[in-house]
Amino acid sequence: MKYPIGILLSLSLLMLSCGGLNTKMTGSWTNTELLNTNQYGSVFIEVMGPSPQIKNKLESNLAAEARQRGLKSIEGNKVFKSSFFTSETPSKEQVLEKIRSTGMETIFTVYLKDKETVTRYVPGTTTYAPAGFGYYRNYYGYYTNFYQVAQQPGYYQNTNVYYVESNLYDVKNEELLWSAQSKTYNPQSAENFVEGYTQAVINQLLKDGVLQKDKVDK
Numbered sequence: 001m002k003y004p005i006g007i008l009l010s011l012s013l014l015m016l017s018c019g020g021l022n023t024k025m026t027g028s029w030t031n032t033e034l035l036n037t038n039q040y041g042s043v044f045i046e047v048m049g050p051s052p053q054i055k056n057k058l059e060s061n062l063a064a065e066a067r068q069r070g071l072k073s074i075e076g077n078k079v080f081k082s083s084f085f086t087s088e089t090p091s092k093e094q095v096l097e098k099i100r101s102t103g104m105e106t107i108f109t110v111y112l113k114d115k116e117t118v119t120r121y122v123p124g125t126t127t128y129a130p131a132g133f134g135y136y137r138n139y140y141g142y143y144t145n146f147y148q149v150a151q152q153p154g155y156y157q158n159t160n161v162y163y164v165e166s167n168l169y170d171v172k173n174e175e176l177l178w179s180a181q182s183k184t185y186n187p188q189s190a191e192n193f194v195e196g197y198t199q200a201v202i203n204q205l206l207k208d209g210v211l212q213k214d215k216v217d218k
Contacts, residue, residue, distance in 0.1 A: 023200035028180035044104035046076035107169040114163040124154035
């Protein structure tokens, strides 16, 4: 049984384990013509880097959430074993043949495009606290003691920024169905990166009308 594209990859929102949302979407594009004229009921999920730990965790999360919606899904790490990659890089035809052999109708890719460290200066602060009432007794005492000063010196802060691109393709004709770019700031762990990215990208898919919130009844 197939479901409209509005159901495809309809993943539940995940709560961040550490702090607030650390991923921001910077742009997206939707192929409304193809999405409105085609139906898809399965997805092949392929995360390209940045590490096996993040790749496997993110693919597993996305695939599991898709299956909870009644959709067929396969993780890239279950298909592309290390034995598939020899001394020579597989050709485009070999990769597509492998994906098409799974029977999946779409490909959802996550690609870490770049990483940079941004250094910024955080200015110091000065806090004034009124002194005791006794200093009002003469002008000089008032003038010199009315404010007690607490100073916090400025410092330099480094922020690690990860640039990620997410794409959804039609397997049959390789047409791009949806694309988005995002930035992730200072992930505290692999888990934090996965959860922050997942929440942000799903919110964007919902906003763009590619997904629907409700799960599919089994």
